[in-house]
Amino acid sequence: MNFTAFLSENRNFRFLWLSQLISALGDWISYVALTLFVIDRYSNSVQALAWITLSKTLAILFFGPLGGAMADQHNRKKLMVIADLSRFFLTLLLLFSPPLWALTLIVFALNILSCLFTPAYYAIIPELVEEKNLLAANSINGVTANSVWLLGTLIGGVMVAAIGYRWAFLFDALSFLLSALFLAFINYRSQKTAHFSLLMPFQQTYQGLREIKKSPPHLIMFAVVFGFFLAGGFYNFVQPLIIRKELGLAEVYYSYALALTGGLMILTSFLLGKYGQRVPRPLLVQISVLLGGIAFILLGWQINWATVVIAAALVGISNSFGGLGMRTFMQEITPNELRGKVFGLIEPIINSAMAIAAFGGMVVLKGLGYNWPLKLSGIFLILVLFLAIALNRYNNLQSDLSQQNISA
Template sequence: MQRYLSLFRNRNFLLHWLAGATSNIGDFFNSLAVVKLLSQDPAHLGLYTSLIMASKMVPALVLGPLAGSVADRLPRKAVMVAADLVRAALVLGLVFAGHPAAVIGLVFAAAVAAAFFQPANSALLPSLVEQEQLVTAGSLNVMTQRLAMLLGNGLGAAVLMLVGPQGIFAINAATYLASALLLSGLRLPVAAPAGAAAQPGGTSPLARLAADLRETAAVVRASPQLRHLLIGLGIANLGDSGTNVLFVTFFTVTLGVATEQLGFVWAAFGGAAMLGSLAIGAVGHRVHWRHLFSFACVYFWFTATGAMLASSLIPSTAFLTLMGLGSGAINVGLQVAVAELVPDHIRGRVFGTWNTVSALIMVSGNLVAGVLADRVGPAVTMMGFALAYLAAGIYGHFNLRPREEAAAAEARAS
């Protein structure tokens, strides 16, 4: 607990954390309101829901590298505040949107702003806390996201009944304004990030983006650990990409769980994720990020496979709850690893490029999971996807060792 108290005494981190918590709760409120608004046309709800999901994912897929460059070339606080103000205006526009096309368009535009917010947010965190506090800070942020999920879906449903979709949109706009106000209070160096002026002023934006991508690739090539980490994350993301679709299908179709009961299942997962994040924050600093990553991947394989093999509501829910306990470990490991391996002036580009790769894997994996679930069943498909977790854990164990340790292992083997 002392580690968390020391974080909250850090004014910059406290403002950053409060801003994230406020806007995250508003986001989950918003998701319910959008579904409620579009459900007024039930005949096309499936199509509208698919378009909403695509609208939220496509901007990160397309704009990741550009957003990362912006996060490295402009003051990150300014990028985040501007993105929050834009999102506030767009979400407020949903109050007056009557046609589904307008709703989908505004959701897409808000996702574009979010695509610029996320790399700046991820790259900023290491500059707000000490290196040894990163695990605790990252874990607290993951726990807050899980809490926002529970509050947003639980409390949000009650608020939606009271004020309707338009009232929810107004509340969500207010949360973005509050987030922008909190972030504007951060006290950071006023100088532009290192490397921001490296390119000549007359260079075209496209040429600067190409140069940024080349620099990012050079950093990845020069750091074997970073390269192996990103490969391992990509493999793990493949396993994660089908999880939501397959678990929902498994519980509802294979186990015959009603939608209302499924809410309790996900609530157990979310509650366990909160507790797990607190535990990782309290003791995770004692574990190197490469061990955290490898163990978490193998742990996810074990719990996901166990849930499928149990094939019964209570034991399968128990395995899913256990899975929730470790759900923040990979994200925390990524944050700490990037802070250790990547220079500050290029972190935004690394996170932005990774967001693009991650979105591509998630979109592709979702589609494949849906097709295979219908053909061979959700349980078999989930166990196949879970093998990607195991492969990522094994890959990380053997490849994420420092050079000197790997060289010593090779010498012993020879």
């Protein structure tokens, strides 16, 4: 599919995409600026970064499901606009160099608003594009997100060095304002008429969990996502340690590895969007898990710069297959009234897996070193592959039953 033609023909998705493009660029510029600000501003920078990370994780774990419930109960476009405008005002507070306790609260509040925005964003896509174009739409999002990640981190470092933190924070704040403006141009009428209630998000979350528990494809996919990010989180944790401490290479080599992963994520997302329309979504997830397992086993078998490069490349391809396959599959099989709740659960699952991997990695590395934990992570992903295969078989069985019912 021609991405340019797709964007030009689909006005509503074009404005949604533009909102993601500008706000994501601001987010990554601000991420670099915030990290460098914490390191330079506070004497105990390690502890300060830990508090910032903890505040982000707690916000996602506790408010991710609630944000998903609200995305199913209220007008999704309005929720995204409210989240963007609120983040605009909150980000402006960073211009005043707040103390650590205030900075932690600001980051916590910003991530609560992200929990409101993200499920609504992914849940509204199937309402703006035809089902046959979902993979293409998600592919465009994937290419954009990965491109902006590479560009934003580069611009953020240059901007901080050249003109200071405040300009980076101001750019991020203005990006939220511009994102809200793009969203306002989307022609979207929601049928949801629910009135606001403090208890309603909790009630809707509980009801949504009860419905999702009855759906084997959702439960299997959640298990696959958790397993994938548990192993992937450990890889993310040890990759810079291997490059700097095990191999003794300069910091720039870590940037090279990240750039390789990001570049292949962009390329793979583009190719899948253009040529992968007919590939079954569970098969994309299977390929993703298999490539990740191979990468970790290879790196654990022999640690050198060549295997680091190969692993980084395989992880980039794996991430694209997994991300596109998972999101598109979830959008296709989930009823509209549950879609926000499903995507509201995914972020807490991912973040809890990554947190367990990071804390577990600190313990495991002391006793086993790098090799065996990496091998075990790869073997674990091969086991997760069987879950992904079960998902594909269940999906095929359901399709066959549907065809038989239609024929009857």
